[in-house]
Amino acid sequence: MTNTFRKPIVVGIAALVLAVLPTFIHDMFVLRVLTESIMWIGLAIAWDVLAGYTGYLNFGHGAFFGAGAYITAFLIKIAGVPFLLAMPAGGLAAALLALASGIPTLRLKGAYFAIATWAMARALQQLALVLDITGGPDGMRLPPYLHPQFFYYVMLILVAGTFAVMWFLLEHAPFGLKVKAIREDEAGAMSLGIHPTVIKMQAYLLSTVPAGLIGGVYAYWITYIDPASVLGDLVTDQAVVMAVFGGLGTLIGPIVGAVIIYFFKTLFWAYLSDYQVLYLIILGVLIAMSVVFLPNGLYGTLTGKTSGKTAIQKGLATGTPEENSRKQGRKEVVHG
Amino acid sequence: MADPILQVEGVTKTFGGLYAVQDVSFDMAKGSIVGLIGPNGAGKTTLFNVISGYYKPTKGSIRFDGKDISGWPPYRLAHIGIGRTFQIVKPFAGLTVLENVVIASLCRYPKKTEAEAQAWQILERTGLADRAHLAASGLTLAGRKRLEVSKALALEPTLLLLDEVVAGLNPTEADQTIDLILKLRDQGITILIVEHIMRVIMNISDEVVVLSFGQKIAQGKPGDVARDPAVVEAYLGGEVR
Numbered sequence: 001m002t003n004t005f006r007k008p009i010v011v012g013i014a015a016l017v018l019a020v021l022p023t024f025i026h027d028m029f030v031l032r033v034l035t036e037s038i039m040w041i042g043l044a045i046a047w048d049v050l051a052g053y054t055g056y057l058n059f060g061h062g063a064f065f066g067a068g069a070y071i072t073a074f075l076i077k078i079a080g081v082p083f084l085l086a087m088p089a090g091g092l093a094a095a096l097l098a099l100a101s102g103i104p105t106l107r108l109k110g111a112y113f114a115i116a117t118w119a120m121a122r123a124l125q126q127l128a129l130v131l132d133i134t135g136g137p138d139g140m141r142l143p144p145y146l147h148p149q150f151f152y153y154v155m156l157i158l159v160a161g162t163f164a165v166m167w168f169l170l171e172h173a174p175f176g177l178k179v180k181a182i183r184e185d186e187a188g189a190m191s192l193g194i195h196p197t198v199i200k201m202q203a204y205l206l207s208t209v210p211a212g213l214i215g216g217v218y219a220y221w222i223t224y225i226d227p228a229s230v231l232g233d234l235v236t237d238q239a240v241v242m243a244v245f246g247g248l249g250t251l252i253g254p255i256v257g258a259v260i261i262y263f264f265k266t267l268f269w270a271y272l273s274d275y276q277v278l279y280l281i282i283l284g285v286l287i288a289m290s291v292v293f294l295p296n297g298l299y300g301t302l303t304g305k306t307s308g309k310t311a312i313q314k315g316l317a318t319g320t321p322e323e324n325s326r327k328q329g330r331k332e333v334v335h336g
Numbered sequence: 337m338a339d340p341i342l343q344v345e346g347v348t349k350t351f352g353g354l355y356a357v358q359d360v361s362f363d364m365a366k367g368s369i370v371g372l373i374g375p376n377g378a379g380k381t382t383l384f385n386v387i388s389g390y391y392k393p394t395k396g397s398i399r400f401d402g403k404d405i406s407g408w409p410p411y412r413l414a415h416i417g418i419g420r421t422f423q424i425v426k427p428f429a430g431l432t433v434l435e436n437v438v439i440a441s442l443c444r445y446p447k448k449t450e451a452e453a454q455a456w457q458i459l460e461r462t463g464l465a466d467r468a469h470l471a472a473s474g475l476t477l478a479g480r481k482r483l484e485v486s487k488a489l490a491l492e493p494t495l496l497l498l499d500e501v502v503a504g505l506n507p508t509e510a511d512q513t514i515d516l517i518l519k520l521r522d523q524g525i526t527i528l529i530v531e532h533i534m535r536v537i538m539n540i541s542d543e544v545v546v547l548s549f550g551q552k553i554a555q556g557k558p559g560d561v562a563r564d565p566a567v568v569e570a571y572l573g574g575e576v577r
Contacts, residue, residue: 174442174451181428181439188426191388192487193414193443249430307430 018156022149035152035221037262042159042214043235044242044254045166050207051240052248052307053170054200055183055314056106060117062235063124064094064208068215069230070128073140076220078133083145087154087216094212098204106200109186110317118236125231139226142219151221158217162210167251169206179203183249183307183314238265241287247297249307256299261286340399341366341495341526342387347396349379349386356382358550359396364495364543369517369527371541371558373534375570378547380530381423384499387528388420389413400495414443419488420497423530425480427472434459434468436483440490455490462486462516478509485516496520498529502536514540538562546570 018038025031047061068090075086105116128134170176178199181189186196219225238261246257261283268279294301296308340363349357357379364370372380385391387398389410397406405413410420428436437458441451459465462482467475472483481501488496498517502510510533517540521527531537537544538558546554546561548570554561561567 172448174438174446174448177431177435177439177442180431180435184428184430185426187390188422188428189439190390190410191414191420191422191426192440193411193491194439195409195411310430 015160018160022152028148031148031152033263033266035148035155037259038152038155038159039214039218040238040242040262041255041258042155042162042210043239044246044258045159045163045251046207046210046214047236047239048243048248048251048254049166049170050203051243051315052250052253052311053176053179053183054203055110055311056200056204057110057114057240057312057315058117058204058207059114059236059240060101060119060121060124061208061211061239062231062233063117063121064097064211065215065218065235066121066124066128066225066227066231067093067097068212069219069225070134070140070215071212072216073142073219073225074133077140077142083220087213087220090216090219091209091213094208094215095205097212098208099201102201102204106197106204110315114315121231121233121236125227128227128231134227137227139224139229140219142223142225144223145220151217154217155214155221158210158213162213163251166206170251175199175202180307183311237283237287241283241290243297244287244308244312245290245294245297247300247303247305247308248311250297250299250303250305253297253299253305253308257297260298339366340364341401342528343399344383344387345397345399347383347386347393347398349382349391350394355550357386357547360547360550360552361396362545362552362555364526364528366526367521367524368542369521369529369540371537371544372528372530372547373532373537373544374547377549378570379550380547381499382550383547384420384497384528384530388418388497414491417492417494418497419491419493419495421481421484421488421499421501423499423503425477425484427475427480427483429471429473431472432469433464433472433475433479433483436472437486437490440487443490444492458486458489461519462489463512478505478513481505481513485513489520493525496525496527498527498531500530500532503532510536534562 021034022031043061043065047058050056050058071093072086072090075081075089076083101117101120105113108116129137134140170179178194181192181194182196182199190196215230218230242257242261243254245261246255247253265279269276272278290297291312295312296305299305300308342364345361347357347360348355360383372383374380382391386393389408392407397404399405400416400418428439434455437455438451441454445451445454456465459468462485464479464482464486467479475483485501502513505513514536517527517529541558543556544558544561545552546567553566553570554564
């Protein structure tokens with residue numbers, strides 16, 4: 001069977017299994033674990049779109065998740081908007097945040113962009129801590145809607161939809177090639193008619209809007225949000241570890257990483273809850289080890305898809321593209 | 337000149353206090369090959385980067401088809417038909433040879449299937465078709481230089497800027513590349529070429545512009561320029577007085 005036929009069949013079977021799963025599962029804890037693992041898959045894929053495909057490490061990913069969660073919560077709680085109408089507003093909030101933060105920061109390269117996005121996320125967390133509307137450190141309580149299967153399906157449809165859109169845009173449409181061209185060589189891409197800032201902005205939106213939508217679903221599902229849980233470092237950190245561990249620059253890698261790490265985390269918390277601090281230590285060691293020993297991630301290493309290393313190198317490079325091309329220009333003058 | 341496609345008028349580019357290019361002017365006739373030569377550090381690549389939009393000129397202007405394009409970014413120039421190659425080749429290493437060219441083709445053919453069809457045609461022309469599905473990082477230097485040219489050609493340029501596409505190739509590969517350049521000229525593409533290898537410049541250029549320390553010291557037919565005392569001095573040094 002050729003590859004072209006195998007892929008849709010695998011995806012189809014996976015979708016079918018995921019769709020019928022809740023009818024066989026009556027244990028609410030298991031369903032909850034499944035829902036949350038799907039959520040992390042979505043967050044990890046979304047992060048990878050910017051990091052793995054474009055080579056920009058966004059360390060403020062959690063801010064988009066948190067913004068989506070808070071906006072959805074405001075609309076449900078304060079304005080009384082039904083959830084399914086409030087959820088798109090979470091995506092919209094993420095898009096606005098992406099535009100506001102992307103226009104000044106996407107001109108920066110690598111490390112500078114990573115720091116700028118991280119700082120933005122911290123600022124947003126502080127803002128949520130001091131405002132009245134967010135309830136400050138006490139957070140917000142939402143009217144509970146106790147229907148786990150509903151959230152399982154909402155999350156599944158949202159994440160599957162995100163995957164489908166990203167697969168189409170990145171692996172099928174011309175957009176994917178342009179994005180990869182920027183990751184491989186921004187200056188070179190410019191000479192071929194690609195406007196890097198426009199393409200990066202589109203990739204940034206593609207990466208952050210799903211995070212905002214997922215944040216909205218999370219808020220209504222968990223019914224309680226506070227600055228630490230939705231705007232803290234941990235949201236970003238986990239998505240990053242999952243994507244890097246699984247393999248950047250592919251859509252399958254982050255799924256593999258998310259599933260493995262999320263289940264590891266769940267088992268850890270279920271059986272070793274007295275040693276929670278160990279989880280963070282292990283997570284930290286894991287990310288360091290996977291960057292050093294598996295720069296292409298688990299999936300990348302196993303399949304030979306090798307864009308992860310390039311993405312990480314570009315993401316940590318310093319200097320604006322202009323500066324770098326000037327440096328290179330000088331070098332060329334010396335040689336030429 | 338009857339119908340210049342590119343007019344470089346008094347272009348100066350400084351880096352801090354260093355004049356990398358100083359007050360350089362020349363015109364290029366449509367369909368001609370102009371060679372840009374000069375000793376190491378003469379400012380050839382800087383001038384190239386100014387013309388191709390990577391640097392803004394500190395002073396002076398560049399006209400393409402009569403339009404002032406000074407300071408236009410590279411991606412705009414690509415759309416109006418100026419293609420360039422890089423001395424330090426810039427393949428998208430993680431992508432295949434075909435994908436590399438398709439990215440450039442998308443500039444003219446926004447639909448992927450059409451871009452792919454055009455990319456295949458170009459790879460046939462440049463002799464890379466049999467390596468289309470190889471990773472670009474797996475090509476030899478000659479292959480990568482050829483890929484550079486292929487990508488520039490995918491923009492369907494009217495003006496092609498070639499930065500040392502022959503240097504570093506063995507004689508057979510060099511001859512193939514020279515043949516390719518002459519074919520492109522015959523198809524009506526105007527070519528500005530920077531090259532160290534004099535055999536190449538002297539054989540294919542209609543006109544040669546010589547830079548030294550950022551300034552234009554000579555311009556003319558290849559044979560005349562080679563005998564110009566200023567050029568000889570720039571390359572070999574003056575007499576000891």
